[in-house]
Amino acid sequence: MTQQQSQDARFVNGEVSFWMRSIGIPRPRPTLAGDISVDVAIVGGGLTGLWSAYYLKQARPDLEIAILESEFAGFGASGRNGGWMSAEPAGQFRRYAKSGGVAAARELQREMFGAVRESVDVARQEGFDEDLVHDGLIHVATNSAQLFRAQHHVGELREQGWGADDVFELTPAELAQRVNVAGIQGGYWTPHCARMHPAKYTRGLADVVEKMGVTIYEKTTAKSVDPHRVNTNRGVVTAKFILEALEGYTVSLKGKRRKYMPMNSSMVVTDILPPDMRAAVGWDGGELVGDVAHSFAYMHRTEDGRIALGGRAVPYNFNSSFDRSGRTTPSAIPGLQRRLLQLFPALDGIGFTQSWSGVLGAPRDWCAAVNYDRSTGILSAGGYVGHGLSGTNLAARTVRDLILGEDTNLTRLPWVGRQSRNWEIEPLRWIGAKTLYAAYGYADRREYATGQNRTHWTARLANVISGR
Ligand SMILES: Cc1cc2nc3c(=O)[nH]c(=O)nc-3n(C[C@H](O)[C@H](O)[C@H](O)COP(=O)(O)OP(=O)(O)OC[C@H]3O[C@@H](n4cnc5c(N)ncnc54)[C@H](O)[C@@H]3O)c2cc1C
Structure with a gap:
């Protein structure tokens, strides 16, 4: 479909x-x-x-x-x-x-x-705040390994100076009141995020x-x-x-x-949700929502009532090439659409309006x-x-x-004057990126299949090799 x-x-x-x-x-x-x-x-x-x-x-x-x-x-x-x-x-x-x-x-x-x-x-102050909402950011864990990572990450944030009012762990019931993602096991909310158009x-x-x-x-x-x-x-x-x-x-x-490695990030956006789907999704606030998968999905409920979801569909193309007009590799679009339906099964049958891609700079x-x-x-x-x-x-x-x-x-600040070494020459750069994201995709699938409560070893290895 x-x-x-x-x-x-x-x-x-x-x-x-x-x-x-x-x-x-x-x-x-x-x-x-x-x-x-x-x-x-x-x-x-x-x-x-x-x-x-x-x-x-x-x-x-x-x-x-x-x-x-x-x-x-x-x-x-x-x-x-x-x-x-x-x-x-x-x-x-x-x-x-x-x-x-x-x-x-x-x-x-x-x-x-x-x-x-x-x-x-x-x-x-300057009047370019149309559709700008400051309602924070929710991360949802939808399997045990993601929950482990979410909890671990909140612990890390605390060590990095995030105080009691900066990040809150939420129970599945508390999260479901804000957004009805399928299979929520837990997650966290922070007020430090605004949604912009x-x-x-x-x-x-x-x-x-x-x-x-x-x-x-x-x-x-x-x-x-x-x-x-x-x-x-x-x-x-x-x-x-x-x-x-x-x-x-x-x-x-x-x-x-x-x-930099010009990394593609790709998005899809649905048609405007009809009232029954909107009610089933239960996402009425202006929070942004993301998961805790290795192949991270980020979501945005638009002001006019659609859901946009982004992820790394084809993260990197050989020799740093990319489509300037923002076209997404067609074979990668169904994967993004499927991810949205996994998170919101109530959207089964919704139409999609557009997909697009852009590049961000990874040092x-x-x-x-x-x-x-x-x-x-x-x-x-x-x-x-x-x-x-x-x-x-x-x-x-x-x-x-x-x-x-x-x-x-x-x-x-410690990012001033910071120098990162250059990326490897091709084809090493392309092979590395492809292998890394294949490992993350595999780890995500295994974590769902096994229900394990620790990060899969392939993702841990990929993190060590990539230095992330
Ligand atoms: C799909 C996607 C989703 C993202 N989601 C988020 C998010 O939710 N939150 C977040 O914090 N970040 C997100 N990012 C990253 C964020 O958008 C970027 O980090 C940020 O916009 C970078 O801004 P910039 O001005 O440095 O670069 P850009 O916005 O890329 O601006 C660079 C400009 O340079 C122009 N240009 C290119 N070559 C030349 C040239 N030779 N001469 C003159 N001009 C040139 C380009 O046309 C472009 O307008 C996302 C990125 C993408 C692609």
């Missing part, structure tokens, strides 16, 4: 994202027309670039700032994501603690809590930034970044400071092919970083591995402080 659903004539695969189509694919702003010189050139018109422009212009209205965007603002992951504005930083606490100390790693976590609040508050939010921020006096050049592609100079298909931009804000697209820049050590090379004026921020929505806000305020030469709490 699910295959038929994705073959429905109305079903759309790609076209950037459901979010972008729901507001209408924007007509690009004017391109760069020849060489220019500015104070700050920002390469990439996603949330990293837009937030950085916002905070810089707010602090120093006299700065001339240009954003160079190859398609249109929000074309990348920022306009395609699951809408979870959540508080866990990308990567592992122990890695940040190793490089910067435990106190600094805790400070990063504290700042991430603040970044969720800040991302909500600014959107409300990726296209409305990102486009709204772009409009605000433009009104502040930042110029956004669209259909303008950077080919290479050199000290104080960005070479684009439309001219050369010279600047005192250059911010690379390309996340998964960084690999398209000259010399950056192995900096080799899985930790995000903000870097600044004073000698070249080049900064970069990214590597959020699926935790970028609040992460971009925190990174952008950090970029502001670095450019303004201020020594602040943010410039001392």
Whole structure:
């Protein structure tokens, strides 16, 4: 049945994202027309670039700032994501603690809590808060191994500074009152997450930034970044400071092919649920919902009453290739649809409106970083591995402080100056990613089949090998 659903004539695969189509694919702003010189050139018109422009212009209205965007603002992951504005930083606490100390790693976590609040508050103040709801995040465990991981993770969060009001373990009955996922064995809720509409939010921020006096050049592609100079298909931009804000697209820049693994994340969205299905699903709040599987599924109940589910359908394509329009490999779509029906069997028979994919940037050590090379004026921020929505806000305020030469709490966070080694050359990169996700898929299936209350050994081995 699910295959038929994705073959429905109305079903759309790609076209950037459901979010972008729901507001209408924007007509690009004017391109760069020849060489220019500015104070700050920002390469990439996603949330990293837009937030950085916002905070810089707010602090120093006299700065001339240009954003160079190859398609249109929000074309990348920022306009395609699951809408979870959540508080866990990308990567592992122990890695940040190793490089910067435990106190600094805790400070990063504290700042991430603040970044969720800040991302909500600014959107409300500036008026791009349509469909924004701050109701928190639920993780549900639907087998014993997932429950073990959920409980273990809550313990880890406590050690990392999450207090009594930051995360709550919930019983199956308490969870079922919020969302009726099949086979719930337990889980947890945190208030530190807001649900945003990726296209409305990102486009709204772009409009605000433009009104502040930042110029956004669209259909303008950077080919290479050199000290104080960005070479684009439309001219050369010279600047005192250059911010690379390309996340998964960084690999398209000259010399950056192995900096990140551009990982695909893919989503499907249902048609609007009829009242009986909506009642059976019982998800009336604005919480985001995710599972605790190794092949993680993240879900979002849309403002107009659909359910969107995302996961790593085809996590990585050979030689870092990906479909720019956001088309999902057709054979991978039924798997996402099936996962949604497993979690909500009451949705059997629901139609699906769209599927789409986007790329996020995975660094080799899985930790995000903000870097600044004073000698070249080049900064970069990214590597959020699926935790970028609040992460971009925190990174952008950090970029502001670095450019303004201020020594602040943010410039001392342990992700500042962090260097991760390059990914392996092909075909090793592709074989590694494929093997890793095959192992995770196998572990998920075995954990459901056996009912074991520990993580399957294949997933533990995969974690050790990948360094996650
Ligand atoms: C399907 C999906 C679901 C996700 N879900 C979540 C979630 O629920 N919560 C969460 O926290 N994170 C999530 N993420 C990750 C999050 O969306 C990203 O971390 C975040 O949006 C990164 O923002 P960015 O501005 O750094 O990059 P992007 O938004 O990718 O922006 C980069 C921009 O650069 C442009 N560009 C590319 N090449 C060039 C070039 N050569 N020259 C000029 N411009 C160029 C692109 O068009 C793009 O607009 C998800 C990602 C995906 C793909």
